[in-house]
Amino acid sequence: MNGGQTMTTHALLQLALRSAAVGYVSLLILFPLAAIAHQSFVGGIGHFIQDIATPQASSALALTLEAAFITTVINALFGTLSAIVLVRYEFPGRWFLNALVDLPFAIPTLVVGLMIAAIYGPTSILGVWLQQGGVTVLYNKPGIVLAMLFVTMPFTIRSLQPVLMELEREQEEAAFTLGANPWTTFWKVTVPSVLPGLLTGVFLTFVRALGEFGSIVIVAGNIPMKTQVASVYVYGEIESYNPQGATSVSVFILLISFLVLILLERLTRPPGERMPRWFRWSKRPLSIIRPSEIG
Amino acid sequence: MMRRLFIGSVWLYFALLLIGPILYLAVQSFNEGIVAFWNEVTKPEALHGFTLTLEITAIVLVVNLVFGTITALVLVRQHFAGRTMLSGLIDLPFSVSPVIAGFMLILLFGPETILGTFFGTLGVKVLFAMPAMVLATLFATFPFVVRELTPLLQTIGTDAEEAARTLGANEWQVFLKVTLPMLRWGFVYGATLTVARAIGEFGAVLVVSGNILMLTQTATLHIYQSYVDFNYVGANAVALTLLAVSFAILTVLELAKAKAAATVA
Amino acid sequence: MKIEVRGLTKQFGSVQAVSGVSFQVKEGELLGLLGPSGSGKTTVLRSIAGLETPSGGDIYIDGKRVNDLSVQDRNIGFVFQHYALFKHLTVFENIAFGLKIKKWKPAEIEQRVAELLQLMSLDALEHRYPHQLSGGQRQRVAIARSLAPRPSVLLLDEPFGAVDAKVRQELREWLIRLHDHLNVTSLFVTHDQEEAMEVSGRIIVFSKGKLEQIGSPAEVYEEPATEFVARFIGAMNILEGRVLNGVVKIGSLEFPAPNLPDHVSVQVGFRPYYVKVSEDPQRYRQTATLRHIYFLGVAYRLEIETAEGLILRSRMNKEEFRQYRFEVSQPVSFAVTHFRFLPQEGMPFPSPTPPQLLDAGPFTP
Structure with missing residues (x-):
């Protein structure tokens, strides 16, 4: 076997692998996206606006955005706190809590809905107690936020933990030797170093919350104009054979998700790089998240 | 003082959000006694749901491992136009709502589309049948294996593979004896996440399956059906079974993490 | 005295990292702290920097006791082994960081940074980020x-440990020139004896938390104070033996010990x-018998082996080597011209003993 032949077989193998990968991803991801884009174009921009402006659709979208926003804020706060506590403190039960963080990735979202409905519902002591306090969780906004919080819980924690662990003590010490006090050091050195991790967690939380369906369909029910979120609305439109309405709201949600992800890329781009990663011929593949870092 | 406050609030956060609901569901499932629980879990509809979920999960796992590995290898080792575009596409399923994912499949394979007509003339039923359910689950789980393997492939580099080649191993031997073993914890991790997601997938499968009793009703769909029919004991019983599976999965994840950390160190 | 350390001890849990170390550093000195x-x-x-709190002992800088001063107030410069550059800041911003903290005026900052950029040959790189620099450039920025x-x-902790051999050599020369130019009192830590010899005016040798010897490179080399x-x-060839009638006999070698x-x-x-x-x-x-010949450039x-199995190392320069026609395995004759008794714990004589000359003269049966 001479060198020329090996090169050829090698090149052929490479080509075959590449075709398989590109073909598979196209079939699985690109074609479905193209299908919904096509459906959306068929309707045209006028229809699109009309569809999402109907009272039912617009209220579903508004509710989804609002709940996702609240979820993101709570998740960012408690996620950051949890990540710091889990990384920096030694305490009984730390290992246990740390392992639990992955649980929302392992539990079916539908089961999440059932759990929240059970414990915060009108039949449980906690639910009754909350009800007396004037807080209705089930078939109400708090339930939606709780469901979203549960399924997005790992994002902030898991994207902050590695950054916090890798945070070089040396960088903070360098700032000290240059005369910076702990407060200045925290804001000028620590925060900028962990910011990309935090932003990744926060933005992914928002996107994930926007699309959540399984848990919310149980917890929130399907009351139009009141507890119907976008994904439930889309499901309803599909069930009632209205592909156009489903398409418009879907595309709207997809567009927001993509915009958020593009913004995330822009914000977490390594300093000094002008081009977004997906335009560059970079050696490093674009990786928005690595599941094990998050789940 | 601050320390106590922080640790306390984290415990409370976890208790209210995770631990409480899980324990309560477990208690609720046995509300009507263990016999009722057993009857619900062994009902023909429930058993059919478990079997279907298992079948779909098995198919999805195999396909994902094969194509996930190929895609990760291509992504890390090959440079070609559109490579970063491909990379971007892989992450997409993470950010697409399951309902929308299912809906996209309906639009793609609906009776009036090219693909729909094509499969229709072949006599293959895609929508409201196994193929669409598998496709929907594949869509949702595709990133897991790829995204576990790509960073690993980048870290391990090609040194060991080249060493194997200098020792006379052919490409297939290199792959089987060097590349695969080095990736093993990535595989375990990616596969476990895939299984977890495949078992738990609901929205996309609900949309494309038609939710037909004893035919296209997976375990999660069966839970949903029971809940909608006010059979809370049934819903909770099957849910608790899946929850037990989740804990098994979590254990595997933790073990894989520990092993992987030990291997790297 | 620029820096004075008196009886410094440091305990990490049950580990005694430093025990009772005292030394002084003169103004403008370049001192190497050497040890494994x-x-x-x-x-x-x-x-000294204030990044660790000593368990005991005092540290003086410019005659002032600084034990209770925070890092921020000691006015020291510290260079970390792994650069510890701020990844989110450009080269310019990194260098300007301390000046901004100390509230220098923008124009002064501009001027000072430009000065340093030029001094460290970093002119073209001021807008780069750390990840866009080579290892040597990063350390120069640091x-x-x-x-x-x-x-x-100026305190430097293994400043050249993270770069490759060639860059390390360049950086050593940089440091020497820089020190000649600025004359700032500098202490640097290294585990590389060659580096310590080449760079420092004086060396402090450490072992197991104790100061073993302090002196010029020549002193430390020629008159080691301890076995370590x-x-x-x-x-160094080190042989062990016992004194008998004023002589230490090791194999056929005899060392007078009157x-x-x-x-x-x-x-x-x-x-x-x-x-x-x-x-x-x-x-x-x-x-x-000649066992091996190593070419060292x-x-x-x-490497020779005596009839009793003692293995000794000899070194000669090229010119000397060329006078002979050595072949491995051939029988040779040899002599030890200088030796010293190494100080050991519990030795009955003060250390170090002066080097002693031995008669190298021809073999007389």
């Missing part, structure tokens, strides 16, 4: 950053270049 890893040298440096606020003392220093710095009491066990040390070897079996008093090292 875990010898406590970095802990000493970090204690040095520039530490020098910017005009520290009274002898073994750690440069190559002042030592009988039956004391001692270590005899001699540098390889004090071992003379000849292919002529009659030339020197002792005989051995500027010199050769010979």
